[in-house]
Structures are given as C-alpha cells and as structure tokens.
Amino acid sequence: MKPTTLTLLLAGSGLAAQANADFLADSKAKLELRNFYFNRDYRQAGAAQSKQEEWAQGFLLRYESGYTDGMVGVGVDALGLLGVKLDSSPDRAGSGLLKRDNEAPRRAKDEYGELGLTAKFKASNSVLKLGTLTPKLPVLVANDSRLLPQTFRGGQLNVQEFKGLTFDAGRVDRVNQRDSSDYEKMGITTTGAKGIVSGQARSDAFDFASLAYQWNDRLNTSYSYGGLDDFYHQHQVNLVHVLPLAEGQSLKSDLRYARSTDDGSSNIDNNALGAMFTYALGGHALGLGYQRMSGDTGFAYVNGSDAFLVNFVQIGDFANKDERSWQARYDYNFAALGIPGLTFMTRYLSGDNIDLGAGTPEGSEWERDTDIGYVVQDGPLKNLGLKWRNATVRTAHFGSDLNENRLILSYTLALW
Template identity: 75%
Template structure:
C-alpha cells in the first residue's frame, strides 16, 4: 500500500490540521518549522510461508524526516497447543534538511503461547542524536509503544514483560485479560544531567458479547500507571472503551 496524507484530525479535536512531530518525552528533536502538510508512505510485505512474513516500509514527513522500516514475523508451532511468536523490527530515521532527526530503533518481542495463556518478553533500544520521530497523534512503529509512553527517548533502552489470558480456554468466550510492565533507562537528558528512567504498568480487561441482540458489543477497561525519574510527569489513567462490530455481509 502507498499514499499521501495532507492533514490529521486529533482525538481531542474537531477540525483537521497540518501534521507535526510528537513532543512526548525527551527526544531532542529540533526543526526549522512546526508543521508539515505532506506525509508520504509506502509499505510492502511478503509472506514466505504460513509461518514467516517480512516487511519493508518507507515514510517521509516533508521538511522533517525520512524513515526506512524493516520487520520480520515468525510463528513456530511447538505442538500440544503451544507456539512461539517472534516479532523483530528496525527503523532508521534521518532528517530532510529541516530538522536534526537522527535515530536508529531496534525492537524485539517474543511471545510463548500455551492454551489460553500468552507470555511475552520484549526489548527496545534507541540510538543516535535524537529519539524516534513520528507524526503526533499516530501510533509509533515500536514494540514498546504502549498506552501512555513510547519508550523512544534519546538513547533509551527498555524491556517489557507481558501476560495475556483468553478465558475461552475455560469456557467463557469473549472475555480477555492483559497486563504488562515496562521499564526504561539510559535516557540522555543532556550534559551535566543524570540519565532518566521511567516505567509503566498497564492492565486491560475486555468482554465482547457473543450472542443475542447485543452480539459484537465490546466493553474494555484500561488502567495505566507511569512513573519517571529526572524527566516527564507521573500519571495515572483509566479508559473505558465501548466498541461495536457490524457485519456487512
């Protein structure tokens, strides 16, 4: 797929506006201007077999940055309802003459599944003169991009431990649970300042009605806690999400 975006509509806004780079965290990104009216992208993926898929993506925010993105996904069946999923990602971001963007981002997530259980371990590393650049309001191409933090600050390294459970395994289809903990350190805050640290804990519990007049109605509760050292804000957040899927045919 490929395309060009000219404007965005943020979640907390009612109008369309030009695009800007996210300012979350400590990314050390500087630019001559604040907004852009052109984001070009192209993505290609190839499924080598039922277990292995590779992908390449390109993104360009006019006057700000260019990005090349590589991905590799593999699913290894282990028998008896067990599997190991591997998700590897690498991104290289450079400036377009109007900013100082310079970042390499590597991420890996490995998830072991057995029955209704899934246990995941992830690692993410930033390197370069800046943190990871992406359009404000969008999802970052990172394994540790979660509910509040992106763990994509300058020189940051972060780990993730995640647990999921699908209650269909015990006869309650539609009910799911997820919890994860992420910890980041080595955040470069500038000369004379101690490196920054942060952590985030997220919990989701969701249910989708399986039958009757409310079939496909989903209810999800999300809770998150973020704490940081030497930068950022301490946050506690709750989200209640209602969703509905309407089959068209």
C-alpha cells in the same frame, strides 16, 4: 427510432443496472456506539493540572460501497463521526476525548464531528483511494485509542496482484486529530525527551511506500518508507515468525528496525531496534520484549499517530534519546475455560539510560498496564463490549507521574 438505436439503449440500460446492482448489492454499513470514560491523575508535585477526567459518547458510522462494473470499478466510502460531551470541566479537560475551545479557559465543546468521503477505484486486485484515510502501515498508523479515530486526507494505492505480496504507496497532506474536526498540517510528536529540534513547525506532505510478503503461514516480512517533508526520512524493516512447538504451543518472534534521518530542517538521527518474543500455550501467552534507541535523537513519528515500536503502549513510547527498555507481558483468553469473549492482559515496562542533556542525570521510567475486556458472543446483545484499561507511570528527572483508568462500552450494529 431505429432498431439498432433501441438495441443500444436497452443494452446500455442493462449495463447501468448491473453496475448499479454491484455498487449497491456489495455495499455494507455499520454503526458503532462508543461510550468512553477517561480519568488521569497526575501524581508529581507541582503538576500544572492535577487531573484529566471526562465522559463522552461517540457515534461512528462506516459505509463501504461495492464497485461499478467494468475494467475500472468505481465506489465510495463514507465515515461519519460525532462526539457528544457527557461530563467535563475546564480544570479536568484535555483527555483527548473532546474538542476544546481555543481560548481560555478552554472548555470542552458540547459536540464535534466529521464527515469523511473517500472515492475508490479498483482494477483487478489493485485499489486506489482518494479522500479520507485511516492508514495502518508501519510508518503511519492512524490512532484510534480515544472516542473518535484520527484521520488523514490524501491518496493511497493498495496492490495485491501476486499471492502473498502486498504493496502500498501514497501521500497525505493533512491530519484531523482524534479530538478535532479540523484538518491541519502535520507535525511530529513532542512527548518525552527525544531531543528533536526543527526549524519547521508543520509539514503539508507525508509520502509513504510499503512492501510486505507473506512467505507462508508462519513467516511475514516487510519494508516500509515514510518521509515527512522538511522533517525526516524513515526506513523500517519487520520480520514476524511463528514457530509451532507442540500441540497448542508456539513461539512468535517479532523483530523491528527503523532508521530515521533529517530532511534538511531538523536534527533527527535515530536507530530504533526492537524485538518481542511471545510463547503461547493454550489460552496463555507470555511475552518478553527489548527496545533500544541510539543516535543523536529519539524516534520521530507523526504527531497524534501510533508508533510502530514493540514498546509503544498505553501511555509511553519508550523512544527517548538513547533509551533502553524491556517489557514483560502476560495475556489470557478465557475461551480456554469455556468463556469466549473474555480476555485479560497485563504488562510491565522499564526504561533507562535516557539522555537529558549535559549536566542532567540520566532519565528513567516505568509503566504498568492492565486490560480486562468482554464482548458478548451471541443473543440480543451480541457485539456489546466492555473494557477496563488501567495504567500507572512513574518517571525520574523528566515527564509526568500518573495513574490512569479508561472504561469503554461499545456496541457495533450492522445496518446492512
């Protein structure tokens, strides 16, 4: 073998070893155990189902590799999800915790799961991901409020080449709901009284783009576009400002506006205006919010996802046709009393002026939520969390009256 050939082979081996070292040395993995009890009692007369009550154990394995060396680094992420039934019955199923049979009586399956893989490519401070995604953008927020998270299939580009400026763009074509193991086409939410009519049942393309700029430690602004093919186009703007008032005091302003129009096969026409102001003093935080819907329909968003609205809460979104709603919220962090990890939240929301159609009285609703949570801060049980979530909902002339309790026990273990 010629010396030059040997030199090239050794050099190539060294580069490969370095690339492999970066890929593995910068990787990390963690396992989250999530034990979830869900109880929802329907209180209105004539309810088709009197109760949803299920108990399940979830396993969430998240792996993120580093990147290979070179101008364009290559890596892979993996998301392993498994849900196991602990208690359910056909007359109590449908909580969103467990996958169900398609045929009556629609029993919850003993277990269900998903393995999601994502290829990623990094150049400078820009990353392209292809595969399983859990987007957290104003126009598309993956839901993670049950046993396992909602996931999407597609591609997303994240660019952070300039200080303070973040750009995201991409497309997703399928969604895997939080109680499913199958990817399917996307629809829009049908809850509430939004008055939305469409000639299409599902779409196989959601395009998005988002531009956010952090002006300084106090001010952040963003513009986002989302379009569900054959359903709607949506433009959103958001401004968040934190004003220091004195030592340990601040006033946070969160202003949001969204304009939604149809995309040929629906009647979607909505303006959504929201504002939330939060005064913080030590461990206390008091918030007041207002949200207003106008236009021919209520607010549209991808089915199963979260809506980027100030009054999108545990049960309701307060986004029905012509609805006006307000919110009062109080939070307390017990770290101020020397008990870090213990938190409390309670809020009350009321909505009215809901257009239910000609000849029908205006609809109204209210919701009261309370959360109490504790996360162990140190010792052998560090990262063990317990949360109780309680909600009460009452409606007039539409929707469901219900009482709900969720008990969530979680533990996150870093594997490496």
